Structure formats: structure tokens, C-alpha cells
Amino acid sequence: MLYKFKMPDLSTTGDEVDVKQWLVNVGDRITRGQAILEIETDKAVMEVESPVEGVLREWVAQPDTTVGVGTIIAHIETAGR
Amino acid sequence: MNSPQAKIDIDSYEAGFLLGLYECMVQIREFEEGVKFLFLEGTMPGTIHQCQGQEACAVGVCTALEPTDWITSTFRGHGHALAKGLSVDEMLFELFGAATGCAGGKGGSMHMVNMDKGMIPSIAIVAGGVPVAAGMALAFKMQQTGQVAACFFGDGAIAEGAFHEGVNMAAIWDVPVVFICENNQYGASTHVSKVMRAATIAERLSSYGIDGRRIDGNDVIAVYEAARRAVDDCRAGRGPAFLELMTYRRTGHSRRDACHYQPKPEREQWLENDPIVRLGQALIEAGHATTEELDAVRKHILTSFDDAVERAKAQPQPTLADLTTHVLA
Numbered sequence: 001m002l003y004k005f006k007m008p009d010l011s012t013t014g015d016e017v018d019v020k021q022w023l024v025n026v027g028d029r030i031t032r033g034q035a036i037l038e039i040e041t042d043k044a045v046m047e048v049e050s051p052v053e054g055v056l057r058e059w060v061a062q063p064d065t066t067v068g069v070g071t072i073i074a075h076i077e078t079a080g081r
Numbered sequence: 082m083n084s085p086q087a088k089i090d091i092d093s094y095e096a097g098f099l100l101g102l103y104e105c106m107v108q109i110r111e112f113e114e115g116v117k118f119l120f121l122e123g124t125m126p127g128t129i130h131q132c133q134g135q136e137a138c139a140v141g142v143c144t145a146l147e148p149t150d151w152i153t154s155t156f157r158g159h160g161h162a163l164a165k166g167l168s169v170d171e172m173l174f175e176l177f178g179a180a181t182g183c184a185g186g187k188g189g190s191m192h193m194v195n196m197d198k199g200m201i202p203s204i205a206i207v208a209g210g211v212p213v214a215a216g217m218a219l220a221f222k223m224q225q226t227g228q229v230a231a232c233f234f235g236d237g238a239i240a241e242g243a244f245h246e247g248v249n250m251a252a253i254w255d256v257p258v259v260f261i262c263e264n265n266q267y268g269a270s271t272h273v274s275k276v277m278r279a280a281t282i283a284e285r286l287s288s289y290g291i292d293g294r295r296i297d298g299n300d301v302i303a304v305y306e307a308a309r310r311a312v313d314d315c316r317a318g319r320g321p322a323f324l325e326l327m328t329y330r331r332t333g334h335s336r337r338d339a340c341h342y343q344p345k346p347e348r349e350q351w352l353e354n355d356p357i358v359r360l361g362q363a364l365i366e367a368g369h370a371t372t373e374e375l376d377a378v379r380k381h382i383l384t385s386f387d388d389a390v391e392r393a394k395a396q397p398q399p400t401l402a403d404l405t406t407h408v409l410a
């Protein structure tokens with residue numbers, strides 16, 4: 001099943017975060033809890049963990065862009081769920 | 082304190098008791114991890130303060146209490162609640178803001194409560210539980226109920242006025258309260274050394290005439306035994322008591338904290354000092370369980386958590402009429 005990973009609400013005050021860099025590539029197998037993306041919030045640079053296990057199919061969010069909380073940032077192919 | 086990876090001495094206890102401790106710690110860990118992923122998925126709004134890595138504190142202390150004893154807890158209270166016997170359902174429903182949650186959907190993560198199970202709503206004000214616990218224990222003493230209050234707080238509480246006033250009151254009244262400081266070494270981004278000149282929190286308590294010991298807070302048996310002594314002392318009229326449980330906050334302060342102020346080597350050392358792994362190893366070495374059996378415990382807990390999430394999503398939300406219930410003034 002294709003899981004559409006939305007940007008978690010990691011910002012302290014705003015509702016947007018800056019996408020810094022991808023930490024995994026398309027085709028990579030990722031585990032639940034693995035840091036897959038580096039972002040910068042209003043407060044700090046931090047890593048975003050994947051809530052699911054699977055294979056990364058597509059990066060929707062591009063580095064050096066700003067995305068809103070809740071925007072789809074990646075497509076991850078999962079086994080079940 | 083023992084060195085972090087010191088072996089857990091389980092020789093005095095039966096397998097069933099030890100497995101109960103293990104299961105409760107895994108329940109807390111997987112509840113917290115599950116909630117973390119619900120937050121990342123966007124299924125659960127709001128922020129959360131989590132206690133992964135501190136499970137032995139909650140479980141060791143609450144196992145030493147009777148069901149009729151009471152606890153006060155904090156914003157980081159999921160572990161205390163589960164260890165005091167609250168169900169995953171009533172807590173998760175509360176986190177989903179449902180009317181069927183333990184606080185009717187009005188409290189959320191920071192206000193876990195079950196008055197039938199000895200847990201007043203957890204208090205998000207740092208050190209707020211200290212005077213409340215002293216007061217509860219005074220009532221137990223005056224009414225001669227034989228009950229004990231156990232008061233959980235963090236290292237960040239020890240420079241609060243309410244802490245010193247509450248502890249002193251409890252001390253001069255000789256009331257049956259066990260103060261438990263989970264010294265996870267950080268209050269938000271501030272290291273405990275920046276808010277205290279004394280070497281240990283225990284020695285500060287001795288200035289109030291309360292005996293206190295520093296204990297390896299990631300050794301569930303050490304915590305349980307110290308808590309047992311403290312609770313027995315309180316019940317015998319020799320309270321209050323104090324425990325300083327040395328542990329580590331391995332998550333950010335809340336979900337939105339990147340936690341960069343914790344030095345990497347320090348983090349890594351503490352990640353290896355895992356209270357669940359340590360008890361698991363002791364259980365395997367003693368022949369009380371196999372790796373497969375311990376895995377099965379975890380899998381069972383994971384499956385029931387997923388089931389609880391499905392139930393939680395289907396719970397009724399509070400209605401407009403609930404706005405004026407449970408309001409005192």
C-alpha cells in the first residue's frame with residue numbers, strides 16, 4: 001500500500017517548516033522510527049522519523065523549500081496497514 | 082549508584098513477579114512509541130512529553146504501592162499511570178480527546194487520572210504535586226487510614242518554591258509520603274548541574290530531615306526495593322521518605338524538541354543502559370524466559386495497542402453539553 005507521509009506538526013509556533021535535506025534515497029528500505037528527512041523549524045534543526053516501515057517511492061518535498069504542516073512530503077510503499 | 086550497566090540482581094524473586102515487571106515496562110515503552118508514531122502520522126494532535134527509558138522508575142515504585150495508595154504525577158505521566166493500573170484504552174481515549182477518556186476528553190496527555198485506581202489528575206505545573214502529596218499524606222495520617230502517597234517529580238522541580246515548602250511541611254508533620262525525584266538530568270534544555278550546587282538531590286532532602294538515597298533508576302529491582310523500604314517506613318509512621326532515581330531523558334523534552342543540547346556520547350551511553358534490556362538479560366540468564374518468549378510479550382502488547390487505537394478512533398467526542406460539566410466555579 002502506498003502511504004502518503006504528511007509533514008508532522010513539529011513547529012513550535014508556526015505551521016511551516018523548512019526542508020533541509022533528504023537522509024534516504026528513492027528505493028531505499030526504511031524502518032519505522034528511522035530519521036529520513038532533516039528540517040528546520042522556527043526553533044531548531046531536527047530530523048523527521050518515518051512512522052511506517054517500507055520502501056521510499058518518491059520524495060514530494062524538495063530541499064531548500066518551505067512546506068506547511070500536513071503537506072504530503074513522501075510516498076512510502078508499505079507491506080500492510 | 083551502581084555503574085550503568087551493572088547486572089540486575091533478581092535472585093530473590095519469583096519468575097512470575099519479574100515477568101510482571103518486564104511486561105509493565107514494555108507496555109509503557111510501546112505505549113509511548115505507539116503514541117509517538119500516531120503524532121508523526123498526524124493522527125494525534127498536540128504535543129506530548131514521553132518517558133521512554135524511565136520505565137523502571139514508574140514500575141519499580143508503583144509495584145511497591147498498594148492499590149489503595151495514591152500517586153501524584155507530572156506532564157510526563159503516561160508511565161506512572163500505566164504502572165498504577167490505568168488501562169491503555171482509558172489513556173489512549175483521553176489522548177484522542179474522547180468523552181470516554183480517563184478525564185472525559187478534557188485533560189489530554191498531561192492529565193492522566195483515575196480516582197478509583199489511586200491517581201489524582203497529573204499536574205503539569207513543575208513541582209505542583211509536592212504540596213498536594215504532602216496534604217494528601219496529612220489526611221491519611223489524621224484519618225489513620227494507613228495509606229501512603231507517592232509523589233513523582235523531575236530534577237527541574239527541586240528549585241521551585243512549592244517543592245521546598247511542600248517537602249518541609251511533610252517533614253515537620255511526619256506524614257506518610259514518598260517523594261520520588263526522577264533525576265533524568267535535564268529540565269527542558271537545562272542540565273541539573275546548572276540549577277543545583279550540591280552534588281546530589283538526596284543531600285538537599287536530608288537538610289529537611291528526610292532520609293534519601295540515590296538509586297540506579299534504570300534497575301527496576303533496585304528501585305522496587307528502595308521504594309518498598311520507603312513505603313514500609315511511611316506505613317510504620319516513619320515518613321516522609323525520599324528516592325533520587327538516576328535515569329535519563331532519551332526523548333526530547335516534548336515532541337518538538339530536537340534535543341541537540343544533550344552531548345552525543347552521553348546519549349549513547351544512556352541508550353545502552355536500557356532498563357528493559359537489562360531486566361530482559363537477567364531473565365534470560367536466570368532461565369526465567371527465552372528471547373522468543375520476551376519477544377512474544379512485546380508482540381502481544383503491540384497488537385493490543387493497535388486494537389486500542391482503532392477503538393480510540395471510534396470513540397465519541399465531548400459534546401457542547403459537556404462544556405459545563407466537571408466545572409467547579
Ligand SMILES: Cc1ncc(C[n+]2csc(CCOP(=O)(O)OP(=O)(O)O)c2C)c(N)n1
Pocket residue numbers: 156157205206207208234235236237238265266267268269330334
Ligand atoms: C512552574 C512551572 N514552570 C515552568 C513550566 C514549564 N516546564 C514544563 S516541564 C519543564 C521542565 C521540567 O523538568 P523536570 O522537572 O526535570 O522534568 P522532566 O521534563 O525531566 O521530566 C518546564 C520548565 C511549568 N510547567 N511549570
Ligand SMILES: [Mg+2]
Pocket residue numbers: 235236237263264265266267268269330
Ligand atoms: Mg528532568
